[in-house]
Amino acid sequence: MSWQESDLLFTTRHGTPIEPRNFNRSWDRRCEKAGVPKITVHDGRRSCASLLAELNVHPSVIMRILRHANIRVTMEIYTEISDEETRKALQQLSESLDF
Incomplete structure (x- = not known):
């Protein structure tokens, strides 16, 4: 076949x-x-989106991988950012503004 x-x-x-x-x-x-x-397949897709986000993959690429038609679905429903990643981003921002 x-x-x-x-x-x-x-x-x-x-x-x-x-x-x-x-x-x-x-x-x-x-x-x-x-x-x-x-886990459910849906949980697997959410994990995929979150891991890709933590790897700094562009949201549009994550959207294509998950085959979403809307970036909002990808980023607001499927992607979770860890507290550690949030702290790291705030630290980078702080360092970039440090004179």
């Missing part, structure tokens, strides 16, 4: 739609293999 092109984010190895229960089983196995607590 050859690859079937689609706009789907998750597919079978042939590009066809994946049955949701099969996807969930695969997702759970990957969480177990990675040694991380079982």
Whole structure:
């Protein structure tokens, strides 16, 4: 069977739609293999957005990776910035203003 092109984010190895229960089983196995607590796919997307933000990836790039149509969804709903990152940004600001 050859690859079937689609706009789907998750597919079978042939590009066809994946049955949701099969996807969930695969997702759970990957969480177990990675040694991380079982989380939802949505939580995985939020973690991805937050990690990319902490790596200073441009918000537009994060938006494209998550395939959002609106930057506001990406930054206000999916992305969380840690307290440490906030403190680091404020320290950088302070140092840049220090005369």
